[in-house]
Amino acid sequence: MAAPVTEPPPAPPALGRRGRALLLAAVAACAACGLTYELVLLTLSAGLTGGGITQTSLIVAGYVAALGAGALLVKPLLARAATVFVAVEILLGLLGGLSAVTLYVTFSYYGTDTVVLVVATAVLGALVGAEVPLLMTLLQSDRPGTDAAATGRVLADLNAADYAGALLGGLAWPFLLLPLAGQIRGAALTGVVNLVAAAVLAAVLLRPAMSRRARRGATAALLVAAALLGGLILNAGDIEASARQRLYADPVVVAQRSDYQEIVLTQRGDDVRLYLDGDLQFSSPDEYRYHEALVHPALARDPGRVLVVGGGDGLAAREVLRHPSVREVVQVELDPAVLELGRTRLSELNGDALRDRRMHVVADDAFRWLRERAARTGPATAGFDAVIVDLPDPDTPALGRLYSTEFYGLVRAAANPGGLVVVQAGSPYSTPAAYWRTVSTITSAGMAVTPYHVHVPSFGDWGFALAQVGPAPPVPELSARAPRMRYLDDAVLRAAAVFPRDRRPQQLAPSTLDHPRIVRDLRQGWSR
Known part of the structure; x- marks a missing residue:
């Protein structure tokens, strides 16, 4: 064979x-x-x-x-x-x-x-x-x-x-x-x-x-x-x-990836929602609760010059511009794509705030902008009578640096004597460690802080921190010249500074550039 x-x-x-x-x-x-x-x-x-x-x-x-x-x-x-x-x-x-x-x-x-x-x-x-x-x-x-x-x-x-x-x-x-x-x-x-x-x-x-x-x-x-x-x-x-x-309950009307994040806008009827990297930023039926509570306590002393950090959708700027004392607003937002959305698809919702003649919009990293400003300022450089920090939750190290002692030190340096600073600080109910970590971190930068919280249906119990330079924390109040609001008044604001027994204040170590504790806090809170 x-x-x-x-x-x-x-x-x-x-x-x-x-x-x-x-x-x-x-x-x-x-x-x-x-x-x-x-x-x-x-x-x-x-x-x-x-x-x-x-x-x-x-x-x-x-x-x-x-x-x-x-x-x-x-x-x-x-x-x-x-x-x-x-x-x-x-x-x-x-x-x-x-x-x-x-x-x-x-x-x-x-x-x-x-x-x-x-x-x-x-x-x-x-x-x-x-x-x-x-x-x-x-x-x-x-x-x-x-x-x-x-x-x-x-x-x-x-x-x-x-x-x-x-x-x-x-x-x-x-x-x-x-x-x-x-x-x-x-x-x-x-x-x-x-x-x-x-x-x-x-x-x-x-x-x-x-x-x-x-x-x-x-x-x-x-x-x-x-x-x-x-x-x-x-x-x-x-x-x-x-x-x-499949990630969003409502129809997606805008979806784009910028150099910094994925931007998605959904709409069902009158409910417009903005998501950045999948995280909800606002829902139009109740966003006024969030933005009134964020902005107007910081304007209690009738500021003329206001700094807005973040808030590229223009909704915080809308509330600032409603206050009659405001002459100039400087807004520092990282992502030009979000600013463009604020000028176009969201212009009706924000009252075309980003095109107002009093607005000076800067597309830059807030940390870098504040640091460079601190390096070039002199005695004649005008500071800000109020600073509003409206940034996404610090769920990444890149965002965690904007919730650090070093960052709040730069914010403090940008504020005039007697100026108020307000920071959106997350949920004291869902992520309490991250919320109180923010309060402790602002305190570590040399500011006295008054925490307060309100109910925003889209977010649940949501917290803020009102701060000023000095030993005494500021009293949350509204200016006598404040415009009429849909949600916030003096009684609501006074009550907002009261926390229930199951959400008592916590004294925590600050979050720093070297040790961004707040990122871990936020992740652990969400996992629970």
């Missing part, structure tokens, strides 16, 4: 100088994709769940650990390095390209994506970790018996290409892919780069080292993966819109 015909084992590829250059270019491309996938995971973690140093550290540490695991797991497959490398690149392109949409849809439908995030970190990290041993094997495949110095030179070339590619990926994600394509399309386009690298190497350089069966399998897999990613790129907008709508 004749022996079965077997296909001879593939020979190692003869690289040559040009082949090695092409392979090193592939190393750079693959490294760029590998780092981009890690940034995709970090961006989604921050955008969907608020991120945080713990989750960020787990992703980074898990990804690095998975790199090592992938390098070990691929050792038995190095004898067929060419075929395995092409397979790894196809898998990496497909799974990495689908990672963003998978995480986004999972979060939208199930409210959490922790399991998917952990699995994605492990799988993508392992595949990226398998690349370097495979590439090192390929680079040395036509140099048998090389000495230690030659091996070192090959490794130096490999590392240089790998790190250069990582730099490209690190720059491409925040400056090109994310702003121009978004998270879902950006990840898919990165996956396409992996597929192109696999296709070029398989067709040009590694073809002699792959069996006919391997080449056919790779071609079929490349076509399927390219079709899936191409369909995702074409339909990413519809997929994202459908998934996003």
Whole structure:
């Protein structure tokens, strides 16, 4: 009986100088994709769940650990390095390209994506970790018996290409892919780069080292993966819109991702709601309760010059401009996209406040703006008679710095003697530690504080902090010149300074730049 015909084992590829250059270019491309996938995971973690140093550290540490695991797991497959490398690149392109949409849809439908995030970190990290041993094997495949110095030179070339590619990926994600394509399309386009690298190497350089069966399998897999990613790129907008709508009870009328956050505006009938990174900022039927309680206690001494920090929707500015003593308002808001929304879609709700002749609107980071102002001020520099701090809840380290002792020290420096400062401080009922931490932090900056709270149906029990420089806390009151309000009056404001027995004041250590305790407080409060 004749022996079965077997296909001879593939020979190692003869690289040559040009082949090695092409392979090193592939190393750079693959490294760029590998780092981009890690940034995709970090961006989604921050955008969907608020991120945080713990989750960020787990992703980074898990990804690095998975790199090592992938390098070990691929050792038995190095004898067929060419075929395995092409397979790894196809898998990496497909799974990495689908990672963003998978995480986004999972979060939208199930409210959490922790399991998917952990699995994605492990799988993508392992595949990226398998690349370097495979590439090192390929680079040395036509140099048998090389000495230690030659091996070192090959490794130096490999590392240089790998790190250069990582730099490209690190720059491409925040400056090109994310702003121009978004998270879902950006990840898919990165996956396409992996597929192109696999296709070029398989067709040009590694073809002699792959069996006919391997080449056919790779071609079929490349076509399927390219079709899936191409369909995702074409339909990413519809997929994202459908998934996003599941996050909100009301129809989404505006959805955009700015350089700083995801901005969503919903509307059902007369109820207009603004969400930043998924957190509700206001609901039009009851926002007047929040903004009257925030603004008018700080205007009790009839200020002429007022500083508003945050509040890009223009609703706090609307209330400030209603007070007859106000001559000038400086508003510092980080996100120009929110300001544009305040000038357009929200202009009727805010009374076109952001276009008022008394308004001077600055698009800048409040911490940086206050610090630079403090550095350039002189004796003749005018301060502010009232300061209103209307910032989102500090659920990330970036926002936590705006609830720190250092920040409130800058706020104190910006206020004139006798000026009042008011800060939105979260819920004393739902997140009591975060609320009283804010009060303690303002006190640590050298201001005396009077806490107070009101009921806002959309938020529940909501708290504020009224402060002034000096040993005595200010008395919450309204100016005799205050405009007539729908909710707030003197009796309501006096009652607002009373807290029930189950929400008594807490004396807590302040939140600082070095130790942003308030971020942890807020997360723990929400988890309960």
